[in-house]
Amino acid sequence: MMTMEIVLATRNKKKVEEIRRILDGMEITVLTLDDFPLCPEVDEDEDSFEGNAIKKAIAISKCTGKTAVSDDSGLEVYALNGAPGVKSARYAGTIADDKTNNNKLLVDMKDLPPEKRGGRFVCVIALVCPNGEIYTFNGTIEGRIGEYPIGTMGFGYDPVFYPTGCEKTFGQMGPEEKDALSHRNAALEKLKEHIKRYIY
Numbered sequence: 001m002m003t004m005e006i007v008l009a010t011r012n013k014k015k016v017e018e019i020r021r022i023l024d025g026m027e028i029t030v031l032t033l034d035d036f037p038l039c040p041e042v043d044e045d046e047d048s049f050e051g052n053a054i055k056k057a058i059a060i061s062k063c064t065g066k067t068a069v070s071d072d073s074g075l076e077v078y079a080l081n082g083a084p085g086v087k088s089a090r091y092a093g094t095i096a097d098d099k100t101n102n103n104k105l106l107v108d109m110k111d112l113p114p115e116k117r118g119g120r121f122v123c124v125i126a127l128v129c130p131n132g133e134i135y136t137f138n139g140t141i142e143g144r145i146g147e148y149p150i151g152t153m154g155f156g157y158d159p160v161f162y163p164t165g166c167e168k169t170f171g172q173m174g175p176e177e178k179d180a181l182s183h184r185n186a187a188l189e190k191l192k193e194h195i196k197r198y199i200y
Contacts, residue, residue, distance in 0.1 A: 004195060006127075007031045009042070009060035009070035014155040015184075019071065022179055022188045026195065031066070039063040049073060049086060050136055053126035061128040069191070073123035073184060075157045077145060079116045080108060088156065102149055102160055109145060117145045121161065121183040125191050135194060139186025154178060 004027065008016055011033050020030050033039055042059045044052040049072040057070035074088030084091035084105065092100040109117060125137040142164045149159035151171025159171030163181050170178050179185045 003027045003029055005029045005031060005066055007033070007036065007060055007064050007066050007068045009033065009056040009068050012155075015071060018175070018179070018184060019069075019188065021175060022185055023192065026192060028195065031064075033060070036060075036064050044072065044086070044089075047086065049122055049124040050126070050138075052086060053124045053136065054128070054134060057126040057128035058134070061130060065130055067130065068128050070126045070128075071123060071184065071187070072126075073121065075105075075119055075121055075161065077105070077109065077117075077119040079112055079118070083108075098156055102157060105145070105157065106148065106160065114144070119143060119145055119161070121157075123183040123187040125184075125187040127191060127194070135191075137187045137190035137194070139183040139188070139190070141181055141183045141186070 006028060008019060008030060010016060016032055023030060039060055040063065042056045044056070046052045046055055052072035053070045056072070057068040060070065061068035072086070074085055076082045076085055084101070088101070090096055092104040120140050120142045123139045127135045144162050144164070146160045146162055146169060149171065151159045151169050151173070153173060154170050159169050161170050162168070163170065170182070
């Protein structure tokens with residue numbers, strides 16, 4: 001059995017924490033961009049989650065010489081033609097934070113009735129190897145958008161998102177409860193199965 005090293009191509013500490021938690025127990029050494037401070041910031045300017053994830057992972061794999069794993073994820077609201085989509089992190093502007101993004105989303109949806117508040121979280125994980133091989137893994141979770149934020153757990157749009165069949169937002173769920181449902185967990189489980197074929 002060998003231990004695999006991967007570099008997470010993100011500086012989002014909450015995202016790093018979530019990915020590390022889900023990958024816990026595998027023969028993987030998880031490194032972050034804090035371990036490689038000279039790596040560049042990568043503009044997320046592609047028009048799809050997959051494009052952004054692949055672009056980031058390629059850049060970080062080339063910078064570090066190691067296998068890189070990148071996540072691009074976001075919220076798609078059907079009544080808003082898929083917005084915020086790939087602009088989820090910057091929905092309220094280039095210097096937006098979670099609170100301002102959520103506020104803009106709720107304002108944009110303020111006149112929508114409950115039956116028009118459907119949406120989904122999407123996650124694409126890209127794995128890029130030093131030899132240039134690229135793999136992607138997708139995960140989604142359907143749900144609806146509440147009328148105001150509830151809960152302080154998680155990050156991003158978690159406080160306004162009710163997974164289908166749940167009366168709690170992601171923001172009200174503890175880590176294990178959220179992981180069991182989340183789009184990122186669904187994508188990472190596929191990544192884990194892929195990695196297992198190489199190290200077990």
